[in-house]
Amino acid sequence: MSAARVPAPVSVLLVEDDAVIRRAVQLALERYGYRVAVAADGLGGLEAFRAGAHDLLILDVMLPELDGIGLCRRIREESLVPVLMMSARGDALDVVSGLESGADDYVVKPVDTAVLVARIRTLLRRATFRPAQPAAPADSDVPDGVLVFGDLSVDILGMEVRLAGQPVPLTPTELRLLLEFAAVPGAVLDRRRLLREVWDYGWEGDTRVVDLCVLRLRKKIGSGRIETVRGFGYKLVRD
Template sequence: MPVAPVGGGTEAPVTLLLVEDDDVIRRSVALALERYGYRVAPAADGLSGLELFREGGHDLLLLDVMLPGLDGIGLCRRVRETSTAPILMMSARGDALDVVSGLEAGADDYVVKPVDTSVLVARIRSLLRRAAFTSAGADATGAAAAPADGTRLVFGDLTLDTAGLDVFRAGEPVALAPTELRLLLEFAASPSVVLDRQTLLRNVWDYGWDGDTRVVDLCVQRLRRKIGAERIETVRGFGYKLRRS
């Protein structure tokens, strides 16, 4: 039975950009997602997908890794140049190189084809919740505002405004993708406390089962590049912790 997507009710349907070159897979995935109430904008290659993305109006991108013209990894990188929209990669083999490359390029998560529709929808909903949470903290213009008194968490040169969900490094705003922001908030809630990867998968990615911890490791790497490599410390054999200073 179809279940209303995030933002259901009288709101406009959530629109997904699906880029998949296999006609059968593209049509079957689109049909399955439409049964769950999503609106799907399909594209058969990377360049067409990039063109559709630039037209705007998509709440989440679902990208195959192997695409003609511009592959999914390249498309993900192009999208990340201008957007923090949620990106879910699809890999035919679950190949380690595909997974790592996609996550390094800026994807939030990945699924392995063939994927069960219920699993795919669960991943999509999780990403949309993170995006909605991030959007709720932005002001009407989307610009970062100065943190309000009583809502600031300060870690060295890093300031996190927990009310406006804005991040500043040395006074300059830092643009974080929804998953990166959720990850930072999870660390900031327990500074100096070591968080293992499975805990982060449950709390940030909403995994109700054991997932691929490479997702965590690569998102931590991306977050480090934006807030300072020294800010998140690796505790070998255990996990990660946010340094207070």
């Protein structure tokens, strides 16, 4: 009888310039079974990212050589890997800039290890998310598992989004957000619900995460596809 296959450990790249924080976070994550690679500045982080296959990146906002915002933008040009930003102050500008650059979520330092691990697990679940496959109507020419909204199509089985026939690269978070809207087209979804369903927040979260992810999604699938309902939330426009 062959031995049971042991899953490979999750690889995390941590880019943090403070040596004490870097070592503390590395040791904490390793105790949870993660394999952790580290870099002390933005350029080193970019080199480490390109040198190895990592399942998730943790980037400090304030980094020498290339700051975390610039690093995240460079990474997003090449990859849709989940990115978690760390901010020392929780300053609104840091948070907004990090999320606009393509990060999926953020934490404020000093961060509790249990909170950090919970955020990591959520991002990793999102990256491997596979929704139920809907059936197309019997008289439809649309293949099973494909949702169509005008020139926008979402292939649930293939996890692929196309706009006017061209593939649209979405991060796992952006794809989950789009699927949440697509499940109830025309229905208004409030930010708290989206935080709960897309970001898996079991507590009060920062709704700026939702607003900025919607903004990024609009840029990719068309600004008029997701409509703001002032005072309530957002909805996917029917065609």
